Amino acid sequence: MGLxxxxxxxxxxxxxxxxxxxxALRHAYRRTQAQLVLLDLNLGAEDGIDLARELIATTSAAVIIITGRQELQDRIDGLDAGADDYIVKPFVIDEVLARIRAVLRRRAIESDPAETIVLGPFQLDTINQTLDRNGGQDACLTLTGTETRILGILLRQYGRAISRDRLSSRGAVDASDRSIDVHIGNIRRKLREAAMDELVITPVRGFGYRLRYEPLEPDADHDD
Structure with a gap:
């Protein structure tokens, strides 16, 4: 990190x-429990991408990669590793500060302890682990704890592509063995069985998932 x-x-x-x-980074994290790590991919002799994966799997810190590597594949590898952002040198310091603020805001939203998350007519009750539409008058389904947490992240970050590692909540679910995909599949099945077709979870190739809300078109009026 430059002076x-x-x-x-x-x-x-x-x-x-x-x-x-x-x-030294591992020792510093154990001592400080830092909220965020600015990681240079050329830090010492270790592979920077492997170090990023380790941080994401074993700590709660947000990770922003800062590097001189400008190849597209390097960016893809860094984001696929679960990094919250990827900044290429040379950079403007004000932009780095803005990206840090954005990452910390996003993390704060994801960890919001609010009991109910609302999107359109849908309400996710994170305490009772239920999702209902229109207060339960139309439909209601029961989720597991893991499904509730995953769906909560997708709802809070509506429209954004969320990485498997973030959905894995830093190791609570093992993203590496694709178990996150199993949980997503179970959520999709429950949405389908409850006729909650307006909530659509789509894969983002090589990265994770995105949730979309697609309100159903009202039935067209028929002529007498």
């Missing part, structure tokens, strides 16, 4: 710890 970026982060009110190796 100019460190100074600006401190000026913006962040506590900054600078390390120059993967091992």
């Amino acid at each position: 100019a970026l460190q100074r600006n982060l401190k000026r913006a009110g962040y506590q900054v710890v600078h390390v120059d190796s993967g091992q």
Whole structure:
């Protein structure tokens, strides 16, 4: 991390710890439980993508990759690893600060302890683990705890592509063995069986899933 970026982060009110190796990063995280890691892919001798995967699987920190690697495949690899963002050098410091704020806001929304999440006529009760439409008058279904958490993230981040690693909630579900896909499949089946066809979960190839809300068209009036 450059000195100019460190100074600006401190000026913006962040506590900054600078390390120059993967091992030092592990020690620093255990000591500080940092909310966010700015990870250079060329940190010491370790492979940066592998280190990003380790951080995402074993910590609760948000991870933003900052690197001089500009190839499209490097970006894809970084985001597929579960990084929250990917910034290429050279960068404008104000943009880095804005991206940090955006990632932390997004994380705060995902961890919102609100009991009920609303989208259109749908309400997800995260305490009772139920999803209903129009207060349960039209349809209601019961979810498992894992399904409730996954659907909650998709609803809060409506319209966004969410990575498998984020849906896995940092290791609560094993994204690597595709079990997240099984949970998504179960949610889709329950939505279909409850005739909640307006909620559509679609795969984002090589990344994760996105939830869309597609209100059903009202029945056309028929001429007498």
